[in-house]
Amino acid sequence: MKVRFYLVIISLLLFFSQTNADSNLNVVVSIKPYHSLVSGIMYGIASPKLLLKGNLSPHNYSLKPSDAERLQNADIIFWGGENLEVFLVKPLSSLTKKAKVVSVFEINGLKLKYFRHLNHMGKYENHESYISNISNTQYLEQQSTVDPHLWLDPENAKIITNRIVNVLSEFDPENDKKYQINGEKINVRLNELDKELSAEMREISNRTYLVLHDAYQYYESRYNLKNEGSITIHLDHFIGVSRLRKVQNMIKKNEVFCIFAEPQYSQKIIETLIKGTSVKKGILDPIGSNLLPGPELYFDLMKNLSISLKACLN
Ligand SMILES: [Zn+2]
The missing domain is CATH 3.40.50.1980 (Nitrogenase molybdenum iron protein domain)
Known part of the structure; x- marks a missing residue:
């Protein structure tokens, strides 16, 4: 009886080690939408950790000791930039000595928009056009005026997905094929989602x-x-x-x-x-x-x- 019990345990351990430990990469992501894309790309390889769990807003979150520990142990950190996640600005410069820090906000090719202003009637002024990339020299003065909720356009989600695939592949070349295949699958689904939402709206x-x-x-x-x-x-x-x-x-x-x-x-x-x-x-x-x-x-x-x-x- 006991032997059978141990056999079950051993086979369970083998099962989990096969599905979850194809990589020792320690990836931390700040907010749920980006964590979702990273999870999809790392599917079958490893699970990224999430900082902002549950019903919390990045606009007024404050870091917990367990978050600080996660950041210290991370190999790669994906976050939304200082316009969205003020709480991470200081910890990222003090805690993360060895990690590669990727701000989604700064990814090349995103369709960005300035924050909107309200006119004297209390309505938005029209801001139809997109800004192309913020160049490095303009970056510091411009970034506070750019709206960071950029994941809510599937076109941007595709660009973010491609960048995440590249970052992970560079860091963990043994699994690069898997990251690419997962990324392609996500992009196909993002195209379908976009079509569906266009029709619905x-x-x-x-x-x-x-x-x-x-x-x-x-x-x-x-x-x-x-x-x-x-x-x-x-x-x-x-x-x-x-x-x-x-x-x-x-x-x-x-x-x-x-x-x-x-x-x-x-x-x-x-x-x-x-x-x-x-x-x-x-x-x-x-x-x-x-x-x-x-x-x-x-x-x-x-x-x-x-x-x-x-x-x-x-
Ligand atoms: Zn917001």
Whole structure:
């Protein structure tokens, strides 16, 4: 009996070592959407570690001791750049002596957009065009003006995927074929996702709405959606009375079908704003805060956005 028990244990250990330990590469990724792409590319080779778990926002996260340990032991760290993840700026320069640090924000070829500004009516001014790459010399002055929520366009996700494949292949050449094959599979799925979302979003492209914070312009540009403005300018600041008046004005003039809250933040302000009006409340989750980390998360996150948008705006 005992012998059989040990045999089962041994075969289980062999099974796990075959599927999970094809590489000793220690990869750490800051936020769920990027962690999802890295997990897909490393599928069958190793599992990358995630810093921001659960229902947390990168805009106001603070590093825990266990995160610091992860960073210290990492070979490669992927993060979203200092516009998105202020909490990582200092730790990355002090803790990570041996790691290769890759800022997704700085990957060549991304379609980037400046942050939008609100005009005197409280609506976004048009920013239709994309910025091409930020050059190194312009980088420091320009980067604070660029919107870092760039994963919400599948075209950018493809460019990010290709770069991750290259970084991992360089670091771990023994597995380069596997990284490439996984990367190609993800790109095929990203193309399918993009087609699907284009078709889904067509019927709501003339419906106007507001969001809690300006996180969605990459998605909105890609799929021609009409977000008129955000409730907050900075998530960590109080919302001013004049901003609330402008929003109330837009609601009065029937310029808004729906206001979208986010799972990480209190929904009280939005509930107060729409009380007694015909405006509906929806929830958009730009980072997958309620989704399980892993290769599927990116695709679920993007589809969930389309489901929430359609449910509230149709
Ligand atoms: Zn954000």
